Amino acid sequence: MTRPGLFAAGLVAAIGSTAWVVTADGQDVPDGLSFLGAPVTAGQVARGQELYAANCASCHGADLGGEPDWKRRKASGRMPAPPHDTSGHTWHHADRQLFTITKLGVSAVVPGYESDMPGFEGALSDDGIAAVLAFIKSTWPERARGFQAEVTANDEGGS
Amino acid sequence: MMNVYTETGSPLGRRSVLFMLGGVAATGLLPMRWARAGGTSASALTFDGDALVVTGAQLRRFDPFGDATLLPEPRNPVRVLACHPDRPGRLFAALEGSGLDRSEDGGRTWATASGGLPRTQVTALAVAAGAPDTIYAALAEDGLWRSEDAGTNWSFVMDRPWLAEAEREILTLASVNLASGMGGIWIYAGTDQGVTRVPDCFCRWQDVVAGDAMDALVAGTPSAPEAPLPKGEPVSALVSAHSAPERLYAALPSGFWVSANGGVAWENRSSLHAQALAVDPADPDHIAAATNTELKHSRDGGTTWATLAVL
Numbered sequence: 256m257t258r259p260g261l262f263a264a265g266l267v268a269a270i271g272s273t274a275w276v277v278t279a280d281g282q283d284v285p286d287g288l289s290f291l292g293a294p295v296t297a298g299q300v301a302r303g304q305e306l307y308a309a310n311c312a313s314c315h316g317a318d319l320g321g322e323p324d325w326k327r328r329k330a331s332g333r334m335p336a337p338p339h340d341t342s343g344h345t346w347h348h349a350d351r352q353l354f355t356i357t358k359l360g361v362s363a364v365v366p367g368y369e370s371d372m373p374g375f376e377g378a379l380s381d382d383g384i385a386a387v388l389a390f391i392k393s394t395w396p397e398r399a400r401g402f403q404a405e406v407t408a409n410d411e412g413g414s
Numbered sequence: 415m416m417n418v419y420t421e422t423g424s425p426l427g428r429r430s431v432l433f434m435l436g437g438v439a440a441t442g443l444l445p446m447r448w449a450r451a452g453g454t455s456a457s458a459l460t461f462d463g464d465a466l467v468v469t470g471a472q473l474r475r476f477d478p479f480g481d482a483t484l485l486p487e488p489r490n491p492v493r494v495l496a497c498h499p500d501r502p503g504r505l506f507a508a509l510e511g512s513g514l515d516r517s518e519d520g521g522r523t524w525a526t527a528s529g530g531l532p533r534t535q536v537t538a539l540a541v542a543a544g545a546p547d548t549i550y551a552a553l554a555e556d557g558l559w560r561s562e563d564a565g566t567n568w569s570f571v572m573d574r575p576w577l578a579e580a581e582r583e584i585l586t587l588a589s590v591n592l593a594s595g596m597g598g599i600w601i602y603a604g605t606d607q608g609v610t611r612v613p614d615c616f617c618r619w620q621d622v623v624a625g626d627a628m629d630a631l632v633a634g635t636p637s638a639p640e641a642p643l644p645k646g647e648p649v650s651a652l653v654s655a656h657s658a659p660e661r662l663y664a665a666l667p668s669g670f671w672v673s674a675n676g677g678v679a680w681e682n683r684s685s686l687h688a689q690a691l692a693v694d695p696a697d698p699d700h701i702a703a704a705t706n707t708e709l710k711h712s713r714d715g716g717t718t719w720a721t722l723a724v725l
Contacts, residue, residue, distance in 0.1 A: 326557070326570055326571065326572060326573060326616075327557075327573055328574075328576065328581065332579065334573070337617070344613075344616060347596040347613070347615035347617065348596055348617070349596075352595075352596075361618070365618060365620045365621075366621075367621070368618060402597055403597075406595075406596060406597040409595075409597075410595065
């Protein structure tokens with residue numbers, strides 16, 4: 256489906272009837288992908304990828320694969336950073352949850368929960384957080400995107 | 415080989431009496447004809463359709479009229495039993511020591527169903543409420559495992575719950591068919607520190623609060639339950655009514671507890687101290703309980719209990 260070699264940096268184009276969008280780095284942005292009700296753009300995904308690399312990849316993995324043995328609790332009692340690809344559970348969460356967890360920390364959604372992940376309020380703007388999550392969502396296959404879109408739609412206030 | 419318990423009275427007369435009295439009021443009329451002297455503590459039972467399968471000194475199957483059939487033991491004594499209403503005749507049995515067996519004929523024959531499971535004690539079992547081929551097993555000093563093919567293959571899905579600054583053994587599991595807000599339902603666990611739950615996407619163990627995780631967020635800090643289970647007591651059994659999943663029953667040393675709202679608020683319904691519980695899939699008020707010595711049942715949601723058999 257993708258033809259990244261045909262596109263110059265910064266070019267955004269739709270390919271075929273499924274209208275995938277290709278970013279400057281050759282990333283695909285699935286047609287119809289949204290975050291908190293707003294369409295995800297190629298530029299947003301590109302920015303999100305950069306922010307993810309700088310702020311998230313050290314724990315969640317450059318390949319979004321999470322920490323090793325992420326289902327086993329650390330000696331501290333806290334859980335390792337989970338993957339953001341489909342081997343994890345990020346795609347089970349509504350947009351609003353993902354945004355809130357990223358901005359305020361897991362304890363904002365699960366009161367009292369202790370996590371090694373800080374809230375990124377102050378480190379990232381709201382737009383930056385949205386870009387990171389848009390990037391993560393753009394990597395999911397269609398089945399996971401569809402599932403997560405349904406979870407988001409069912410969540411009051413979601414898109 | 416199946417052995418049928420001999421009865422002292424006319425089967426027709428006994429069945430007629432039980433049918434007319436609906437079971438509960440028949441306590442005094444139920445002689446200890448199923449009684450067996452001695453034996454180990456009963457710790458497992460499940461409804462298989464309208465029959466009850468229970469382990470005590472031996473593994474037995476009680477039909478709706480109270481007739482008991484002795485079942486062959488699997489490889490080892492049974493510690494936990496589970497069944498799904500949509501798969502009548504299919505039983506899962508966690509065995510003492512380690513291992514898990516499956517029966518497809520109501521417990522008459524058994525085969526191993528623990529491919530990939532570590533050789534560790536299975537402390538609790540549950541069949542997913544909405545997916546009869548999905549089984550959850552809690553392993554001692556390990557965590558939660560899942561099979562999505564009725565026990566043929568297993569994979570690790572979640573560590574044990576972290577409560578009061580330590581990992582806790584899962585003493586009992588229940589798949590509760592209430593929306594988690596994450597596209598699935600909840601798995602509840604009873605521990606020696608009370609009840610906790612995890613969405614079936616396995617993101618994290620969390621306290622039971624009203625609604626789902628996002629509801630708590632929208633409301634701000636969730637209020638503490640007005641009527642929680644007593645703190646510091648082990649939850650030895652926890653079940654959800656298949657036909658009314660918001661209805662939970664829990665067995666604690668302090669007695670038999672009922673929740674009508676998915677475990678947010680609890681009411682102490684009786685002093686019965688059960689080791690295992692099961693809910694009739696067709697009637698959420700019909701509960702069976704195994705104590706250390708007796709098999710009991712209630713047809714009024716746990717307020718009154720009648721003895722079905724000595725175990």
